[in-house]
Amino acid sequence: MAEEYDPPALERSWQERWDNDETxxxxxxxxxxxxxxxxxxxxxxxxxxxxxxxxxxxxxxxxxxxxxxxxxxxxxxxxxxxxxxxxxxxxxxxxxxxxxxxxxxxxxxxxxxxxxxxxxxxxxxxxxxxxxxxxxQYLFLKLYEAGLAYQADAPVNWCPGCQTVLANEQVLPDGTCERSGDVVVRRNLRQWFFAITRYANELLDTLDELAWPERVKVMQRNWIGRSEGAEIDFPLADDPTRSITVFTTRPDTIFGVTFLVLAPEHPLVESITPPERRDEVEAFRADVATRSELERQSDVASLDKRGLALGISVRNPITGDEVPVFLADYVLAHYGTGAVMGVPGEDERDFRFATAYGLPVVETVTRPSDHPGGAWSGDGTKINSGPFDGLSVAAAKRAVIEALEQQGAGRSRTVYRLRDWLISRQRYWGCPIPIVHCSACGTVPVPEDQLPVLAPDDVEFLPTGESPLARHAGFVNTTCPQCGGPARRETDTMDTxxxxxxxxxxxxxxxxxxxxxxxxxxxxxxxxxxxxxxxxxxxxxxxxxxxxxxxxxxxxxxxxxxxxxxxxxxxxxxxxxxxxKMSKSKGNLVTPQQYFDTVGADALRLYHFFVGPPADDVDWTDQTDEIIEGCARYLQRVWRLAERIGVTDTPTSAPVANDLAIAIERLTQRVTDAIERWSYNAAVAALMELANLLGDERLLAQPDLADFGLARLLTMLAPFTPHITAELFERRYGRNVHREPWPTVDHELLASARTTLAVQVNGKLRGTIEVDPSIEESEAIDLARALPSVDAALAGREPERCIVRLPRIVNFVVR
Missing domain, CATH: 3.40.50.620 (HUPs)
Known part of the structure; x- marks a missing residue:
């Protein structure tokens, strides 16, 4: 096998073979x-x-x-x-x-x-x-038939840079578009939605069953945002037949309500605003429309310019007291009911708002003795709450909801932050929505036998904000599948x-x-x-x-x-x-082509496995090329080992059971365990140790064992670096390494090599553990601490130091 290792040529040869391989x-x-x-x-x-x-x-x-x-x-x-x-x-x-x-x-x-x-x-x-x-499109129609796809007028996120509607999830926390970076504005448009909120409970409750990273599950829980509380109806003071409904997670604080706040977009604003206040209200609403949701929910800016008295009052359904109604930018129309009851005694933002507008503060929960003043949102005993005085917060919540339900002024309710999925996009390059609009029949689905509905190629792409499909008469004008009359095709496309x-x-x-x-x-x-x-x-x-x-x-x-x-x-x-972050938009991408053509794909792959835990971020620096070169040198060493070690008749079974054979089995176990727990960097480290072992003169003096070890190395290295291992294994053994079974660890051999670890506390023996001689120090300490006899001897005390002499002794020193 005395020929130079040429990664690019070797890899292209194998890739051509794999194109026709059916493994x-x-x-x-x-x-x-x-x-x-x-x-x-x-x-x-x-x-x-x-x-x-x-x-x-x-x-x-x-x-x-x-x-x-x-x-x-x-x-x-x-x-x-x-x-x-x-x-x-x-x-x-x-x-x-x-x-x-x-x-x-x-x-x-x-x-x-x-x-x-x-x-x-x-x-x-x-x-x-x-x-x-x-x-x-077929699946869209099935969702439409089931009532899970529908069209409605709605305020939407409009990106002026992308000239299209965005889902809430595509708007970054700073109110900008995740793709273009433009500030997103709100518009009212007729849009298509999927009724994802019907599945909100199941989407939330079944997260615990998933073997997913906990941070991902937390992000989904927060986005779905389930809140349990009550809806409460506050009748208008001058027209008790009409009311404003609020949602609150703290119905127990109803005795502390001193004002009500509406989102500027609330549908009742226009009809309940007194004539003399309309101009000021419209100016306020127009100003709020220019702010992102992040700005509106921020606690940084002063609240004294973020609210406006509407000039009307409502009545507290429990106490009968009149409370004034305000508009405020921090209330969002799409959360809850778009109306919030102001309880400055138990909510910090409500407290600041009340302070800014000179509104009273009523405390309804006892404070801790060291409370510095202001709002208190913690637990305590109810006070200033009429018949609910003396109850805990949890008990008062249940009692107040029951009282509201008895008098028809409220009800238990669960709400979600999650909104229905807005799928309409006013763009060309997306899947057309298979719907036509007929003046006689209304909204009509395209029959399944007429699918797919394809966008025409002969369209003009202009930065107008209007979909090219809407300007294409041949696409827009069609016939109704139901009545055969003239109809217009839906020009929105689906969210990708x-x-x-x-x-x-x-x-x-x-x-x-x-x-x-x-x-x-x-x-x-x-x-x-x-x-x-x-x-x-x-x-x-x-x-x-x-x-x-x-x-x-x-x-x-x-x-x-x-x-x-x-x-x-x-x-x-x-x-x-x-x-x-490496991205095309920032112009800082490092393409793999230069590595494919020099050190080869195997070396680049090995770098990504070796550089650190797969879940961790990796910083591409000036030293990265040195590490990749090191991976390439390791593969060259494997190539030279294959040239140096002779082939035997039985490379898949260890011919002897000595310390070198035990070392090979031990490294095999480490590689397997590391792969199973996604510690690919640890697996590569073990494979590098195995290559070092194969270069040991003592092992080279045992040809059968050396060949066995090399076969083991190539087999375990194959998923990491598929090209070089395929070449070397085929040359040596005439077989496809990627069709080989994964090595089975000889546990009996490993067990024969285990040793006794003595565990001491202040030099006194407290127990023994059978361990692998190659055990890591951290693992030995963890095993020793887990012994009940050691736990009893420590009696809750933390060791001042730990003396470790592997693989014989672990001694905990305590006062």
Missing amino acids: YYVSADDPRPKSYVLCMYPYPSGSAHQGHVRNYAFGDLNVRYRTMRGHAVLSPFGFDSFGLPAENAAIKTGVHPRLFTEERIAELKASVKRLGTAYDWRREIKSHDPSYIRWT FVDSSWYFLRFCDPFSEDRPFDIAAVEAWMPVDQYIGGIEHAILHLLYARFFTKALSDLGLIPATLREPFRQLFTQGMIRFHGS
């Missing part, structure tokens, strides 16, 4: 245990960048490792190919979005293949493909998150032409066993995909038992360039 082609009737490993399908913005490399390398390791463990692994790839960048490029350059997108798909696909990833390319999908559009909310189902069966997917194939593969992607999708994509899965399950389109799409989720760390 990773699977079917629903495969008898092996099934696994579904999926990386979030990408938006095709061009060649791969290091974020792609990291994501797909982690996914590829999962696929190859699970396959070697005997699983049939579904590993598909596709492209989230609709989106604003392609249309914005068309407006700027005149290049049609389809051409722009398909050129970038070709670039990204080529980069992904150069990485040496294992995908079943027969299953490739693109969301802009007519075959995919057809079934996205609709496409990504079901693509994982289509991957199970992209071959059917008469249905979106075969339900038996979905039942065989779903849910996805391991989903891999960025934390930035923790709310948007993941929440929508969960909604789609639950809705389609209820509609009978997928198995009734399938309620969640992704069993396990892993969110990899972000790649930063000198501390800043």
Whole structure:
């Protein structure tokens, strides 16, 4: 094997072979245990960048490792190919979005293949493909038939830069568009929605069942934002037949209400405003409309200019007292009822508002003795609360709600921060909504046999804010499917998150032409066993995909038992360039091409596995190339080991049971354990130790054991660096390493090498533990502390120091 290791040439050779290799082609009737490993399908913005490399390398390791463990692994790839960048490029350059997108798909696909990833390319999908559009529209119609898709007038987030509506989730906390950075404004438009709020409870309650990172589940819980409390009706003082309804999580504080606050957009404002106040009210509302939600909810600015007295009063339904009504910018129309009862004694913002406008403060809960004054939102005993005095806050909540319900002035209520999903986009490059509008029949769905509805190619891309589809007479003008009369086609397209909310189902069966997917194939593969992607999708994509899965399950389109799409989720760390997020918009992308053409894809992959825990962010610095070069030198060393170590007849079974064989088994266990817990950097460290061991002259003097160790190294290294291992294993043994079984650890051999660890407290023996001689110090200390006899001897005291002499003694020293 005395020839130079040439990574680029070797890797291209294997990639060409893998294009025709069916190792990773699977079917629903495969008898092996099934696994579904999926990386979030990408938006095709061009060649791969290091974020792609990291994501797909982690996914590829999962696929190859699970396959070697005997699983049939579904590993598909596709492209989230609709989106604003392609249309914005068309407006700027005149290049049609389809051409722009398909050129970038070709670039990204080529980069992904150069990485040496294992995908079943027969299953490739693109969301802009007519075959995919057809079934996205079909699913829309099914949701429409079930009342889960509807059209309504609503205030929406309008991005002037993108010239389209945004979902709430696409507006950053500072009130700007996540894509363009422009300040988002509010407009009233007729829009299409999905009724995701019908699933709010289930979306929230089933989060605990998911093997997802806790921070992702917390983000979803906060976004859904369930609040339990009461709705209370405050009748107008001068017209008791009309009332303003508020939602509160603290109905027990009703005796402390000294004012009421409405959102400026509240639907009652116009009808209840006295004539003499209308001009001032309209000016205030116009001013508030220019502020982002973040500004409006901020506690930084003074509240004395953020409210306006409306000039009317309402009556407290419990006390009968009159309280004034204000408008305030910090109240939002889409949360609760858009009206808030002001309780300055128990709410800090209400206290500041009351102070700014000279309103009374009534305390209804006892304060702690050290309370500095102002509002108190904690627990205590009720005071100044009439018949509820002396009750705890929790008991008073229940009692007040019961009293309100008895007199018909209120009711128990649960509300959510989550709003229905606004899917309308006034853009061209998206999936057309399959609806026509007829003056005689109203809103009419396009019949299924007329799908897909495709956007015409001959449109003008102008920065007008109006969809190019709305200016295309040939697209807009159509006939009504019901009456045959003239009708207008819906010109809004769907939010691209609709496409990504079901693509994982289509991957199970992209071959059917008469249905979106075969339900038996979905039942065989779903849910996805391991989903891999960025934390930035923790709310948007993941929440929508969960909604789609639950809705389609209820509609009978997928198995009734399938309620969640992704069993396990892993969110990899972000790649930063000198501390800043690496992104195309910032012009700081580092493409993998230069590494493919020099040190090779295997070395680049190994860097991403080795540089740190997969969940941690990675900073791309001036030292990064040195680390990648180090990974390349390690692979060159593996190549030289393969040249140096001879081939024997039985490389898969250890010929002797000595300390070197035990060391090989111990490292095998470490690699396996590290992969299972996503500690890929620890696995690579163990593989490097194994290479060092194979270079030991004592081991080289035992040819059979050396060959066994090398076979073990190549087999375990294969999921990390697939090209070099495939080449070396085939040359030595004439087999495909990626079809080899994962090594089985000889536990009997390891057990024979265990030693006794003595555990002492102040030098006195308190117990012993059987441990591996290579045990880490931290693990030894943890095991020793866990002994009941040690816990009793410590008696709650923390050791001053710990004397460790591995693998023989751990001694805790206490006073």
